[in-house]
Amino acid sequence: MQNEFEGITVNPVNRWLQPHIVTRYIPSTVMASTSAESAVPVESVPVEGNLKLRSLDDKEFLFPLKDVKKAAMLQTMIADLGLDSEEAMESQPVPLPSVGGDALECIVEWCRLHADQAPRSDEDRQIHRFNRNVAKEDVELFDQQNPRKKLADVINAAYFLDMPDLIDALVKYTANNLEGKTAEEMSSWLEIPLKKDERKTAADDQGDDDDDGQSAEKRERIDADQPETSQQAREEAGEGNAPAQEE
Template identity: 30%
Template sequence: MAPKKNSAKRPQPSTPKPSAPARIVKVQSSDGHILQADVRALLLSSTLAATIKGYDDENKPLEKLEVNNVVGFTLKLVLEWCEKHKEDDPAIAQAEKDKKNIFIPSWDRHFLTKLPMGNLFDLITAAYHLDITGLINYGCKTVANSAKGKSTEEMRELFGIPEPWEQPSTSTATWDD
């Protein structure tokens, strides 16, 4: 079954890019996992785009990109997201960010909300390391949405914020710290 087009409310690029043949490169995570990705997907990351441009400018063959601060599992999630959005115009994500008016398309909502909070945290942190504006937008919006309808106690649990008297001090042993 063809994937459902689900970004109805999200602004689309005015002129679709001509489909170029995929240029696949290897990407290595900090823990040594090697994954493969389309260069167009990697260009969503400003950090990786600069590295790729450096190779292209010097006409050096790009065989493997090393991502030193993201582990394999998280990098796989990042690449899955980038692959889905490789046709997107990064300027649109930047515009959404500037307007503080972020709408999460249903594919992204499903992708992000199914993740355990720990993985979502790693994904957002990786998005910051790799400077992927769209993923930062949707990730942070998802976290903010998770606080909706929650009491202060539930927010404290969600965001791991102890009450002042619960914080283990250096001088007092806690029950099970």
């Protein structure tokens, strides 16, 4: 039997997230993100202190330098901005124009929860790609991302920052919540309307229209610019009158 999620139900997810994320939500093929190795050596980034990050809405957060190795994009940005000392990293904010403050706050908190865990290798994620277990603390953190759009923002931010371990947890969390649900139930969980519901609403708005798509009011309206189409013109032309009787 075809999984519902692989058919019509992929549409609500596609509208909820950026298109390149959608394929990771199909339960039968959930896999951890695999990213290319960063060109910036991890050893070049200090492990003490913090990196100051600034979100697109000008909120600033301190990101532990020891966790930079979990976000490949941050390693690249540190090199591009020439931040070569702990003082510079903590005083000069790194701008993140694609990440909102709420999403960044969630990511910083996730790093705090996993502060003692080293980044997993691509090989390890590949081996455990079918393991759908998500840490209890992660579930509690992701459950707090309401309305659901905030969760989508966190996922998109994790992709932007290239954080494969966080992406893996987010994808499996979402897949676990969507598995076994109907299209309507998925739509409800994602907090977005189904397209068919939108079409039904549009049809209801036209409930007073005739079968030809014109409302009675529109058909009876006299158009001064096109009198030949108006009721008045038809009456003047004698349309609808009974034929004259032969003498």
